[in-house]
Amino acid sequence: MTDPSYLTVLGLGFVLGLRHALDSDHLAAVSTVLAERPSWRASGLVGLSWGLGHTAMLLLVGAIVLFLRVPIPQSVADVAECVVGLMLVALGGLLGMKLLRERWHLHQHDHDGTRHVHLHSHAQSGDHGHAHWWRQSVRPLCIGMAHGLAGSAALLLFLVASAGSVLEGLIYIAVFGCGSIAGMMLIGLLLSIPLVWSLRLGRPMFLTLQGLASAGSIALGLSIVYRTLIGEPLS
Secondary structure, three states: OOOOHHHHHHHHHEEEEEEEOOOOOHHHHHHHHHHHOOOOOHHHHHHHHHHHHHHHHHHHHHHHHHHHHOOOOOHHHHHHHHHHHHHHHHHHHHHHHHHHHHHEEEEEEOOOOEEEEEEOOOOOOOOOOOOOOOHHHHHHHHHHHOOOOHHHHHHHHHHHOOOOOOHHHHHHHHEEEEEEHHHHHHHHHHHHHHHHHHHHHHHHHHHHHHHHHHHHHHHHHHHHHHHHOOOOOOO
16 A cells, blocks of 8 residues: 555545546536525535535445446446436526525615615515534535536546455545545635625625526536437536
8 A cells, every 4th residue: 555656546536536526517516505605614514515425425336346346337327417417407496496586676766865776585584594514514415425426426436446456446536535525625615705705796796696506507407418318428
């Protein structure tokens, strides 16, 4: 385990994990989750939960691949990709429905002889208390687990099937997972910057970003499902 070449491979695995967090479907999923409750605390928690779910699923499926020395069937990989696509559509749709349910609109009224325009909602809840940490973590954890079965993560499992031993392969997956956790926590913080700042710039700007996150997630999800069904490579 102290072989310099093996340590180099582990370092490369960590870097690849960081890069893996930048995949478009990962960004879309996390952005829709953060768009519902933007905060610095939530961004780190969402990124950590996603990464833990992603790594746990990689280790589980990776262990099966390594012990049995069998590749993941393409049909299974395709199904996993479609599940991720449908999940993105659902996440975007839920966020869009939330916006519609709150029925935000411009409301005009006179005040001291001057006409004002305000953004108003007839359904906005007055409860803005912080959700329990476990409630904020469950959804990104499940999302990360779904991503662990699909895309380039599935390709990783093909690679570790040729590892020198089961232990080496599992260590590589764990290091790769740590890289993806670090990458997603950093990305969560970066994605939260425009969301948090938009609240300071005004509710219309924040709602615009929420709408863009919803539409982008739906569009990307439909694209993933379509390209998978027609057999077009996603990368």
